[in-house]
Amino acid sequence: MEKKQTVLTGITTSGTPHLGNLVGAILPAIEASSEEQNKSFLFLADYHSLIKNTDSELTHSSSFEIAACWLACGLDPKEVVFYRQSDISHIFELAWILGCMTSKGLLNRAHAYKAALAENENTGSSDLDKGITMGLYNYPILMAADILMFNADIVPVGQDQKQHIEMTRDIALRFNHHYGELLTPPEAQISEITGILPGLDGRKMSKSYNNTIPIFLDEKKLKKSVMKIKTNSLEPGEPKDSSNCTVFSLYKAISSESDLNELKSQYDNGIAWGKAKTILFDRLNEFLKPYKNEYDRIIEDRGYVEQVLIDGANKAKEVSTPLIKKIRSAVGIRGF
Ligand code: TRP
Numbered sequence: 531m532e533k534k535q536t537v538l539t540g541i542t543t544s545g546t547p548h549l550g551n552l553v554g555a556i557l558p559a560i561e562a563s564s565e566e567q568n569k570s571f572l573f574l575a576d577y578h579s580l581i582k583n584t585d586s587e588l589t590h591s592s593s594f595e596i597a598a599c600w601l602a603c604g605l606d607p608k609e610v611v612f613y614r615q616s617d618i619s620h621i622f623e624l625a626w627i628l629g630c631m632t633s634k635g636l637l638n639r640a641h642a643y644k645a646a647l648a649e650n651e652n653t654g655s656s657d658l659d660k661g662i663t664m665g666l667y668n669y670p671i672l673m674a675a676d677i678l679m680f681n682a683d684i685v686p687v688g689q690d691q692k693q694h695i696e697m698t699r700d701i702a703l704r705f706n707h708h709y710g711e712l713l714t715p716p717e718a719q720i721s722e723i724t725g726i727l728p729g730l731d732g733r734k735m736s737k738s739y740n741n742t743i744p745i746f747l748d749e750k751k752l753k754k755s756v757m758k759i760k761t762n763s764l765e766p767g768e769p770k771d772s773s774n775c776t777v778f779s780l781y782k783a784i785s786s787e788s789d790l791n792e793l794k795s796q797y798d799n800g801i802a803w804g805k806a807k808t809i810l811f812d813r814l815n816e817f818l819k820p821y822k823n824e825y826d827r828i829i830e831d832r833g834y835v836e837q838v839l840i841d842g843a844n845k846a847k848e849v850s851t852p853l854i855k856k857i858r859s860a861v862g863i864r865g866f
Contacts, residue, residue: 537568538682538716540575540615540673541600543593544583548742549814550727550735552821553783556603558721559686563610570610571680571846572600574839577616578672581665597835599745602825611849613842615676620850625668625675627861628701631708632671636700640670641693674698678705679850681714692718709860712853727783728776730759743780746822749815756811766802777803781810784817 539559547556563570576593583589593614605612615621637643643666650658673694677685678701685695695718702713728734729741736742743755759776772778772794782790793801793809828835858864 534567534569535683536571536681536714537562537684537686537719538571538573538677538680539686540573540578540676541596543574543576543579543589543596545592545737546742546744547596547599547746548735548737548744549780549783549818550729550742552603552745554721554727555688556600560600560604560606560610562686563605568684571682572605572610572612573618573676573842573846574614575673575676576614577622578669581663581669594832594835595829597839598825598828601835601838602821602828603745607838607842611842611845612838613846614839617839617843618679618846618850620847620854621672621675621679623854624679624857625672627857628674628678628705629668629671631704632674632701636697637667637670640667640697641690642669643667670694670697671701674701677716678702678713679853680846681849681853682716683714684719685716686719686721689720692720709857712856712860726779728779730755730776732760732776743814745818746825747818748822752815752818753811756807756814759807759810761803761806764800764803766805767800769800770797770806772797777806777810781813785813789813 559570559572562568563572574593574597576589579589579592583592597612597614600612601607643662646662646666647658650660650662670693674697677695677698685698687695695716699715702715705713706715726734729736729739730743731739731741733739733741743752747755759780761775761777764770775797778793778797781793785793793806796806796809
């Protein structure tokens with residue numbers, strides 16, 4: 531049998547999960563985890579979240595909600611090693627070791643850090659590093675440790691994370707060159723679908739545009755959200771273009787080919803926007819309901835979520851424990 535490839539990705543534990551996350555990231559990741567040749571590691575990047583957020587209650591509740599969300603969307607903890615980053619102390623130990631091997635110049639080039647510098651420059655601040663923490667600066671190193679601690683082969687991420695994977699490769703190669711071949715330089719797998727799903731205003735659905743459709747809305751709010759979708763001023767009876775139409779694109783993301791063709795012909799026949807939105811709402815509601823029901827059930831059982839993550843951490847440690855041992859020894863940190 532061919533050796534399984536390790537597919538690993540981190541989930542940011544902030545924000546309210548929305549339809550774009552669901553169809554662009556969550557469902558494809560869960561789908562990929564059931565493929566025979568993959569061994570999947572999915573983890574909550576909870577220590578990464580401290581960079582953006584110092585409200586401890588929010589850190590805690592977001593982490594729980596995102597864990598419950600993935601379980602509700604069908605993640606099977608028997609198929610996937612599902613864990614909290616914070617439960618694996620080896621990651622943080624490795625981050626230190628990698629930091630000692632990483633030139634400051636490499637991190638100076640990180641997009642997020644450069645953007646923060648540019649922001650200070652634009653606002654005319656005399657201190658270009660104003661408000662920039664070491665957490666933000668070291669973010670790529672912690673991410674490299676997340677990945678290298680499990681010798682991941684493939685890391686599915688959005689386009690915005692590509693640079694981090696390239697840095698991870700650089701760091702792994704430098705380590706291997708110096709201390710021997712212990713780390714696997716990973717490949718990024720950039721998802722293409724994520725960019726496509728439009729939000730309520732027609733731009734990409736994203737929490738930064740405030741145009742999302744959250745997954746776990748109650749029916750009334752979901753309807754209100756759908757009714758807010760921006761359309762044009764064509765009247766009922768006037769033919770409408772289904773390409774470049776937010777309502778149609780959202781419908782497309784969750785419908786079969788034949789249902790799509792049916793709606794398309796209604797567009798050609800001049801369907802009223804209100805009617806098209808109602809059709810979309812009904813479909814969305816039907817699509818999201820099982821996830822919402824499961825979510826409502828899971829969040830009542832905090833002990834279950836905790837146990838799943840503890841079991842996941844134990845499985846993750848079966849991989850990280852022997853590797854950190856070898857790494858320590860390779861760098862010269864070993865018993866006398
Ligand atoms: N930085 C990633 C993001 O913002 C999240 C993340 C943290 C991650 N550690 C990771 C993704 C390791 C892949 C692998 O989406």
